Amino acid sequence: METYSEMWKGAFGSFYFVTNTLSRATPIILVGLGATLAFRAGFFNLGAEGQMILGGLSAALIALYVPGPGWYRLIMALVAGILAGGIWSAFAGWMDAKFRMNLLITTLLLNYIASLFAGYLVAYPLKDTSGSAAMSQTKMIDQSVWLPKLFQGMSLHAGFIIAILGAVLLYLYMKYTVSGYETRMLGNNPLFAAYGGVQRGKLMLYSMIASGGFAGLAGAVEVLGTQYRYLDGSLSTPGYAWSGIMATLLAGSHPLGTAFASLLLAALQTGGMGVERNTEVPLEIASVIQATLILFVSAKLSYVFLKRRKARAQGGTIA
Amino acid sequence: GKKENNTAGNSTNTSNSGNASEQAPTKKVALVLPEKIGVNAFFVQMDEGFKKAGKEFNVEVKTIESTDPAAFEQNLRSTVAENYDMIITATFQAEDALKKVAAENPDKPFAIIDTVVDLPNVRSVVFREYEASYLLGAAAGLSTKTNKVGMVVAIDAPLLKKYTEGFAQGLKYTNPNAEMLINYVGGFTDPAKAKELALLQFSKGADFIAGASAVGDLGVFEAAKEKGFYTSGQDIDNTGVDPEHVVLAQLKGTDTVAYETVKSFAEGNFAYGAVDYGLKEDGVGLTYVTRDSQSPLNPFIGQATVDKVKAIKDDIVSGKLVVKNPLNP
């Protein structure tokens, strides 16, 4: 019981911890949105990790090596993150469209390749040689290019606003625009979409780019808002990619739901850290509790979902 | 290591943190680690030293592990928020986060082990591991019969150059003809792969294979036991695992450092600035050479080699021999 209350405190106990949770949620939301878009379009993009890594790396490089005023480099870096993630993702899409190579496998494989490639760059040519020079990491990005913090002394940064904005925009896009509609239909039944004149190839490319773009943006935002450099492994060890995918699945690929589910997952994670800090419960148990809660939530959600679907079906054909 | 901390053990002292000694006995000190302790003897030892000091000096100590860099930063910030009196952290992985947090909280004392953070409220302690690995390489060069030695390394990253290149220099110094094989496991938690790599190096003729793959070293040890070659461990004296095959261990006194840090804080003589520990300060070392071991010396190494390596060590300490810092070319 104490564990749960500590968990709650660790996640939402004070304004400080709330911002902690929100900043943890930021990359998860963005990755989740990318997955949402791809899943909605019917593409099982499991490559968020690689896309995120390349996005983060590119953002760091632009921020470090492109001349110009800070705001300009910041925007360029964010754009570069989106592009890098998008291109990497589109590459998998292209292989699927052109050579019928299963997207599920290619995206998984591309994760390994991206992370090794990024690892090489920061271990050798782009290595930070200042400081202790012991890390596989780029140099620290100049402060003028950092994403601003939202509150003094707290980890929450402007990336969170970007993520929430992204969720709302994606929601509106999916629901109200023609291409959003076409994307959804493509995911629902590609044959129906083809029959209605939706161009699968083009849409696939675009939605993979956008999906990877979100993941890339997640990487960029994490680099520009939290890490201030690309550090090998810092985007993959926290499991943002899998958390994001999980959030999407929990929310049934609904953009706003995804944002919400991401917050939930982030809260579980920061809460877990709180438990570890303030009780004798070791970190491992915190992660066990976290996994168990997720299992519980996913079972519960799908149960509710099934029930609602049944209810709707019953009301369905009265007219 | 940076230039300014070549003056070993020095302490560019600023003011003592005001709340040091004379207050209520229970001060709270946190050790915030950027990783989980589990995979790393380095942290285990540090944690032990930390806890021991906590007991001896009546300080409330709390060790906090982190799953990943982002979690680490949050943990670090949280310890500030939760009002610990001093916060110790460790390794270059903590560098960035500490720079931010320490700068934001200029009144809070921090310490960092194994890397340097150049801020007025931070005490930094670093090691010159390459000096110890130089000795290890030297010992290997003197002991090998096949003129082939190997090293199984966790990942191909700058950090581990402190081990590989120090070793290579030492090897070259004592045995210019010896060949050195290096293989990378690709991770810190994969003994099965590490074992496979060790077996591969053995099959290529290496008779001494040093482990530098964190938990993977256990795989190297097991390979040594199976095939009967010789190996060495890292950070702590793990020759006890299998004295017949684990014949040396490169040492790193993280426990001492953690202990000393808490001690100085408790006793009120905590000083900021950078301190570094090498062979001279007895912060790093090699079994039998700088420190005795519970396990008897294996004849593969032999006393003659130990004596020679001891001489090398003395040369390094006296500055007659300079080991190149691989990270500062």
Added chain:
Amino acid sequence: MVTPILLAALGGAICSRVGLFNVGLEGLVLFGAFFAIVGNYLMGNVWLAVAFAVVCVMLFSMIFAYLSIQLRANVIIVGISLNFLALGLTSFSLRAIFNVKGAYYDKNMQGLPGWDIPLIKDIPWLGDVLSGHSPLVYAAFLLVFVFQYFLFRTVSGFRLLAVGENPVAARSIGIKSKRIQYGAVLICGILCGLAGAQLSLGQVTMFTENMTAGRGFIALVATMLGQSNPIGVGASSLLFGFMDAISIRLQGLALPTHFTMMLPYVVTLVMMFFFKDKSYLAEARKANESSR
């Protein structure tokens, strides 16, 4: 080296044959590795240890089955969570049972014995490659054929395939599809238990935190690449093993290790180019099976 991957990939294949995409292989194998060591520690007998690992992993695979089949939770979420659960639970139990952190190693602990194959072991190079492995290695390769036979030649295998192909139709003729799905997940649990045991008692004799080091995901790729066909899965696991071996030997040559380590993945991509997938049209047709 390939054995744990092969066993887990076979397990994944059986699961995917009944329509459950099991991303929890990594976690199940980790459980297997852990409980094999626990079993060995408690009972002092490797064979009992292997059996113990298998039973324990079956229990955990039941969680997967219950949540995804009975409660209809999303299989991928369940799989991912299972991975986290395994990581946390094994690390914690390691501390609770052995009172150590990170790794449990006892040089006196007996691993699985290596078996020599009488004639082959004397052949110079081949002998080293083929002979002297733990019994589980031979078992794994045998199992490839056993499963090939089971799936395509037996009545139960046939029904299992039917459930995966069209669960509604299977139910309509009175095949108990849930029971078969449970069965498949249990088989997967057994295989992952064996995979874990091979890892912690065969390849090495120890348990370390997260010692699977991504093998479960590689197994997942092998499952998909082999199109859930036991022989195909066997072949793709071997491909991985082979490429891994090559990449190790390339280390230290011209390329930085990062690139040699990429080799297995790049080669797999290239192989995929030759083994084309079903077109999306065919898949969509199947998904929107009608009707008239």
Added chain:
Amino acid sequence: MLLSMENITKAYGTVKANTDIHFTLNKGEIHALVGENGAGKTTLMRILYGMEKPTSGSIQINGAEQSFSTPSDAIRSGIGMVHQHFMLFPSFTVAENIVIGREPSSGIGFNRKAAIAEVEELSRLYGMPVDPRKKTSACSLGVQQRVEILKVLHQGADIIILDEPTGVLTPLEVKELLLSIKRLAAQGKSFIIISHKLQEIMDVANRITVLRDGRVTGVVDAKHTSVEQISRLMVGRDLVEMTRTEPELGAAVLEVKSLTVNGDKGKPLVNDVNLSVRAGEIVGIAGISGNGQSELIGAIAGLVDIGSGQVMLAGKEITGAPVRKIRELGLAHIPEDRYQWGAAKDATVVENGVMGHARREQRYGMLRGRSIRSMVEGWIKRFEIKTGSPDTKAQFLSGGNLQKLIVARELAQGTPFLIAAEPTRGVDVGAMEIIHGELIKKRNEKGAILLVSSELTEILKLSDRILVMNEGRIVGELTAEEATEERISLLMAGGKQA
């Protein structure tokens, strides 16, 4: 009496699918069950087959009370069901599909040889030829239907339920199937057959039970009734005979020149086809399914790759053009398979209705929600589409209602040219009347329609000109006046033009 269902009531929440139904079946009888879409026929049969539990009521077989909770129970009592939607395993062979559930075995092994032998024996015994070694997905729909029936027979069923078995069959296949049924009935099997094709019901059935809104509205002897009487019992009103007027022909809207579509195995699926459709006419394409009609439509609609030849729409070349462009130039298309091509099951009625309209009903890339909604609501009224609301998912619409939605959507595209493929498949007589009326109306408003149907009566009723396809070629052309069922059938079977 072999079977008797008494006081069967089935409620889904507030919806009563069956209300107090009595139904009996005698040994050797063929008993037809008819009714509008959604009348409750399938539900009643699912209850009998143990797939649904009745809210109340009882089932007796040979006088003994039975209670089925799973299909296995029903199968054990000698009941077999051929479902409205195929329940086949497409990647399995015919033999595997037939024996599944009671496979011949040797030890744990599945004896496939024995399975093939059993299937051959069965198919000979009941006079239903199939190739046991062929993959089911490679079989024509007619053969697949036979496989379903053989599967039921293999299970040893004495009571066989056929839910709309002729929906997808060609006239010839229908004839064969009905013959088989009669033969089996003579051998002592009993049948319950559901169909919307009243004529074939009259042909084959002994007794007919009519359902409306979940209630029995009549049980009649087939000998003493007429199609008109049954329709009245079903729909609750008289159907109006359609009056056909002479076509007023305009310019050619669609022109197809030497069109060839290549198949996987070298043999062309569509072989050198020439045809044109002029404004104001309906051109019917008759043919046994699988003779290239689907590919022909696909090629015109831009869904199938064209080997050679040329397609012109409204004077513009559209050979190989993307679907969107073809649609913009004036194509609307009622697809042959409503679930595969025509709809997205998980999308709502409105979303399904927007397809093809989206690019028109937009401003700055945003859908015009309100106007789209009122458009779809208009269709729901005009076509009497039964749906809970415009936001009900398409999968919960009965097939007939979904079909009406698709027809409404495509007619509303307002294009000069329309492909109507199997426009009334599986639709009840009332809905058929509406759809036929709308097609004629479009033609009278100078629309050009290419009608593809395996239903000869439909072809004869609607077409101004009839083309017959066989093995990818047009093998004959008949005017509405010349055309008779016999002449078309002959051409369809590959005979020379008379």
